[in-house]
Amino acid sequence: MLDIKYIRENPDKVKKGIAAKNEKDRVDNVLQLDEERRDIIGQVEELKAKRNKVSSQIPQMKKSGEDTTTVLAEMKEVSDKISEFDKKQRDVEEQLNDILMYIPNLPHDSVPVGKTVEENVVVREWLPEGFSFENDKKFLDHIELGKKLNILDFERGAKISGSGFPVYMAKGATLERALINFMLDFHLNEHNYTEVLPPFLVNSESMKGTGQLPKMAEDMYYIEKDDLYAIPTAEVPITNLHRKEILSENELPKSYVAYSACFRREAGSYGKEAKGFLRVHQFNKVELVKFVKPETSYDELENIVSDAEDILKALKIPYRILLLCTGDLSFSAAKSYDIETWSPAENKWLEASSCSNFEDFQARRANIKFRREKEKKPEFIHTLNGSGLATSRLMVSLLENYQTREGTIEVPEVLQKYTNFNRIY
RNA sequence: GGAGAGAUGGCAGAGUGGUUGAAUGCGGCGGUCUUGAAAACCGUUAAGGAUGCAAGUCCUUCCGGGGUUCGAAUCCCUGUCUCUCCGCCA
CATH class of the missing domain: 3.30.930.10 (Bira Bifunctional Protein; Domain 2)
Known part of the structure; x- marks a missing residue:
């Protein structure tokens, strides 16, 4: 498997290597899924940070006798959103991984270019x-x-x-x-x-x-x-x-x-x-x-x-x-x-x-x-x-x-x- | 194949719903002490990801997957593996 970061940063080199090996080029597909993936991660992590923060405050609120019903309801919503994003993320990562597994290794510079x-x-x-x-x-x-x-x-x-x-x-x-x-x-x-x-x-x-x-x-x-x-x-x-x-x-x-x-x-x-x-x-x-x-x-x-x-x-x-x-x-x-x-x-x-x-x-x-x-x-x-x-x-x-x-x-x-x-x- | 038990950091081993990424011990690394070493003492000790020039911030991970919950190492379901006993067998 190639490094996704390497593909992101050197798409042309990767394409060239794939072509030299007579393999199918799906680099553009990878790049698109990679971007989608990082976008989802950004959103879901923000929500998770919020959940962690509030969850740790709840015991203290209860201790001091504060009413938690509003917070709990609000957090329920956050949680639902998180599962939604988690699922999306899994889907995208699975697709990405499936394609990545079919991308061949790139030939070393010292390898002669040839078809047969x-x-x-x-x-x-x-x-x-x-x-x-x-x-x-x-x-x-x-x-x-x-x-x-x-x-x-x-x-x-x-x-x-x-x-x-x-x-x-x-x-x-x-x-x-x-x-x-x-x-x-x-x-x-x-x-x-x-x-x-x-x-x-x-x-x-x-x-x-x-x-x-x-x-x-x-x-x-x-x-x-x-x-x-x-x-x-x-x-x-x-x-x-x-x-x-x-x-x-x-x-x-x-x-x-x-x-x-x-x-x-x-x-x-x-x-x-x-x-x-x-x-x-x-x-x-x-x-x-x-x-x-x-x-x-x-x-x-x-x-x-x-x-x-x-x-x-x-x-x-x-x-x-x-x-x-x-x-x-x-x-x-x-x-x-x-x-x-x-x-x-x-x-x-x-x-x-x-x-x-x-x-x-x-x-x-x-x-x-x-x-x-x-x-x-x-x-x-x-x-x-x-x-x-x-x-x-x-x-x-x-x-x-x-x-x-x-x-x-x-x-x-x-x-x-x-x-x-x-x-x- | 049948019955039961278990899987936690490099290792050993706590932990049964709320600052627990995780006590304690051992090991490793750094330091103090020493001529040197040992002992003792102090400190430190996971991986992956997002973001960022960086420092950092945040997220995930207590065998894998799914679920319950505001919150899971801890509860439920499921898979895998390990161990013990029985059966079968090279």
């Missing part, structure tokens, strides 16, 4: 030693590999749940578990994150806090009976860990790493892009979340990206970093980098991570603040997160890049102590 993914900027590329895009090897794709080696079963997943719910079998399941454990341990030991294992179902207030609701309601699994949503990413429960809290300066930055299953309805997407692991309804992800002081958040964004990159370097999987243009930026983000890993069978890059700075957008929605040493007023913190990383897309690149000419899989060296085998055949 075509305008994202490649920042850097990393290739393992000896890697070449030119290769005479005939690559099987991950689906063929999964079937041949009996480690992935998409058909049975479809039988028990529906399409997009893959089953990991045998060494495939072990490899997946190894990957998760490796990533958790790595961030824990090498990057100093604190591990959290959160609930996978959260309430709607949490979803509003991170910005999934109200806009993304259709993309999430919802359990009506209990009014709970399946998390699309661990970002949601982890960021909401500190909802409605005031943190102290010396505990920042807070860095969390969390494994979770992620659930996405992916409504409206189908076709070639959806095959195998490329688009699934449930996948595993290790997520990085940071709570930081505002002045450090852009440095911390670079840190998160580099923390995620370290995993790929350790796994020796080719990747590149994209700086997203304004049009490709998500609703809550001010600046994002995507990390894409190379898929030799698809012959293209696959998004395996997205790292974002939300500045105070989520903090304002979720009411997460901190207090500086010696300062009185709490300030909103900045939140960031990044996948570090999602296993599904990563698994595609891993299986394909590590396949041998015989169609078996070498287990990456850093995973071997987790798998206790070094080859899948």
Whole structure:
């Protein structure tokens, strides 16, 4: 959520930012409701001040035997007026809030302006030693590999749940578990994150806090009976860990790493892009979340990206970093980098991570603040997160890049102590 | 699922219709004392909003929402959460 004061004072900047993100501009509507709201507050507070003043005098009047009937009658009228204004105020604030919740975060100045993914900027590329895009090897794709080696079963997943719910079998399941454990341990030991294992179902207030609701309601699994949503990413429960809290300066930055299953309805997407692991309804992800002081958040964004990159370097999987243009930026983000890993069978890059700075957008929605040493007023913190990383897309690149000419899989060296085998055949 | 109890400031814990945003204790912060520390003593210690250059003034908030009343932390209704007992169950 944007600061209403900021919108009031910089309507043109806000409009420009919204336009760059291809979102609907309702700034004028906000400004009008804001004015209405402040007008009502002025009137109702005047009445309340009167009520408080007179109410405190009544006991004294009674004590000294004065007749209070006129005053009581008069105050009754004041009270009725107050309820009237209170109701009006609630209505206006509800309308205002509803619209505010649909206004996206503004892009940071360093974000390139652009409409589509075509305008994202490649920042850097990393290739393992000896890697070449030119290769005479005939690559099987991950689906063929999964079937041949009996480690992935998409058909049975479809039988028990529906399409997009893959089953990991045998060494495939072990490899997946190894990957998760490796990533958790790595961030824990090498990057100093604190591990959290959160609930996978959260309430709607949490979803509003991170910005999934109200806009993304259709993309999430919802359990009506209990009014709970399946998390699309661990970002949601982890960021909401500190909802409605005031943190102290010396505990920042807070860095969390969390494994979770992620659930996405992916409504409206189908076709070639959806095959195998490329688009699934449930996948595993290790997520990085940071709570930081505002002045450090852009440095911390670079840190998160580099923390995620370290995993790929350790796994020796080719990747590149994209700086997203304004049009490709998500609703809550001010600046994002995507990390894409190379898929030799698809012959293209696959998004395996997205790292974002939300500045105070989520903090304002979720009411997460901190207090500086010696300062009185709490300030909103900045939140960031990044996948570090999602296993599904990563698994595609891993299986394909590590396949041998015989169609078996070498287990990456850093995973071997987790798998206790070094080859899948 | 059934029965009961409860939710107050950073924490503990008073408060059952009228200067109670809230006693008291602990903790935190500042000070006196001390070579330093402790103890003791004194002071201070919530968040949000409206208005204003500011100082300030005013409003809201005692789990959330609604109601009664001139006036609600206190009474009524409702929701959520926590605890105890019973049942069921991994």
